[in-house]
Amino acid sequence: MLSTALVALDSTIVATAIPAIVRDLGGFQQFPWLFSVYLLAQAATVPVNGKLADLFGRKPVMYYGIAVFLAGSVLCALAWSMPVLIAARGLQGLGAGAVQPMGMTVIGDLYSLRERAKVQGYVASVWGMSSVVGPTLGGVFSQLLTWRLIFWVNVPLCLVAAWLLRRFEERVQRGHAPVRLDIAGSVLLTAATTLVVLGLLEGGNAWPWGGWQTPVLFGSAVVLLVGFVLVERRAAQPVLPLWVFGNRTVRVTSAISLLVGALIVGLSSYVPTLGQEVLGATAIVSGFALAAMTLGWPISAAVSGRLYLTVGFRATGLLGVSLALVGSLVLVLVDITGSLWHVALGCFLIGFGMGWVAAPSLVVAQSSVAWGERGVVTATNMFARSVGSAVGVAVFGAMVNAVVGDHPTRLALATGVHRVFAGVLAAVLVMALLELFMPDRVEPPTAG
Structure with missing residues (x-):
């Protein structure tokens, strides 16, 4: 639960401090990299950590993630x-590439499908409280104190999380197969994603879109992705097994997760900037506007378990997409130079x-x-969300x-922010199409 709070807090606390950070350090055009590089590093390591968790257990990977996250925060x-x-x-x-997927994987290990409906409510509540506190703390620190406190606050949380993890008895058996880390696959995938993000963020700024750099970067990314597929087909323990793309359920859920990631980062990156730099609101008030999204999320997630056990997964997803579509239309159609409350709604x-x-x-x-x-599948889902966020922030940027x-x-x-809202609407429309391919019910395999 605390690991969930750690990632949730960090996901939202930075956004409201962006104007203060830019005023202090400069580099407005570079600030999307604060999100992109975080998400790229997370995306690149999630599949590796998922594989290591299946081989050695979840606990050692979680310890590693907490330690690295602590060092980065300092x-x-x-x-x-x-x-x-x-x-x-x-x-x-x-x-974060280790902390977030391990927390979700452990939940999948310890609880049955029906039990997860109840546990999901607890997790959603933790995420909700952290996500509401995050933008507010970011606004308070940057407006009244210093933006640097948004990172110092992670230190005690990491230490408490590591201490609590010592008392956790893992109920799963660690694997005993020889470990062959897929270094080549990890490097190729990371490099390809980095080139895509680099081309999107710097194109039109560091060089014109029609310049030679654009086809070189995107062409190189395609070549690296082809090389990645070839490597994964031959790897003994691939970082991202290609069989996951042969599973229709995993394909659909990963595509949805990718779009969710893009949608989240689009709003998180630019709603606070809109509030402070366009509408003239304070950092604290702008933080509350973003918190409106993170407040609504856990409220519905807390009851989602009962809902999908009653009406099915597909119907639950379509209901959610319908609400998101209404919200996207509110953002696109209202005059964003008017009231911040419309944006919050x-x-x-x-x-x-x-x-x-x-x-x-x-x-x-x-x-x-x-x-x-399960570790690989959970990591694939988290990886898709991270890639969607990294590429999404680059596209919106x-x-x-x-x-x-x-x-x-x-x-x-x-x-510019109105264009972001239009992009969010497009993402929701594609998500609606994907929900039609979601299974209504799922039968967990009996053998592990």
Whole structure:
């Protein structure tokens, strides 16, 4: 539970401090990298950690993640420039790549499908409280004290999490097969994703979109992805087994998770900036606007278990997407230079809808495989969300930077954020199509 709070808090606390960080360290066009590098590092290591967890158990991987996350948080708090802060955020991402999927995997290990309906409510409540506190703390620290406290607050949380983990008795058997880490696959996948994000964030800024750099970067990414597929087909213990893409349930849930990641980061990155730089609200008030999304999410997720056990996974997901669609239309259609409460309403509806989309899709993925494959499947789902977030923040950043340029004005920022809201609406529409392919019920395998 505390590991969930740790990741949830860090996911939202930075967003409301972005204007203060930019004023202190500079680099407005670079700030999307604070999210991208974190998410890239997380995405690159989630599959590896999932494989290690299936081989050696969840507890050692969780210890590693907490330690690395702690080190990254300290370096973030001490950062003296934007590049240093970006590098430190990458280290945080490496730790989060172990902490987040291990927490979700342990839940899948310890509880049955019906029990998870109740446990999911507890997890959602922890996520909800942390996510509401996160934007508020970020606003309070950056407005009244210093933005560096948003990273120092992680230190006691990491120490308490590590202490509590000592008392946890793992109920699963560790594997005894020889370990062959898929280093080549990890490097290829990370490099390909990095090139895509680099091209999206720097294209139109560091070089024109029509420049030679654009086809070189994206072409190289395609080549690396092809190489990744070839390596995975021959690897004894692939970092991302290709069989997961042959499982229709895993394919659909991973695609949904990818879109959820893009949607979250689009709102988290730009709602606080909209509130402070366009609407003239304080950092604290802007934090509450973003908290509206993270408040609605756990409320619906807390009851999602009972809902999908009653009406099925597909119906639950479609209900959630419908609410998110209404919220997206609120954001797109209202005058965003008007009231921040309209934006908060749209965020709340989207968050409420996502509670009936994200959690059930992960439960479906976990329940469709046996224990020995659950770590990889959970990691694949988390990996898809991380990639969606990393690429999403790059796409949204490119959309905003194309309008804003080097000298952001109130009108330019308003136009750029409106484009982000339109992108969120597009993501929700695609998500609605994917929900039609979700299974209504799932029968967990009896053998592990």
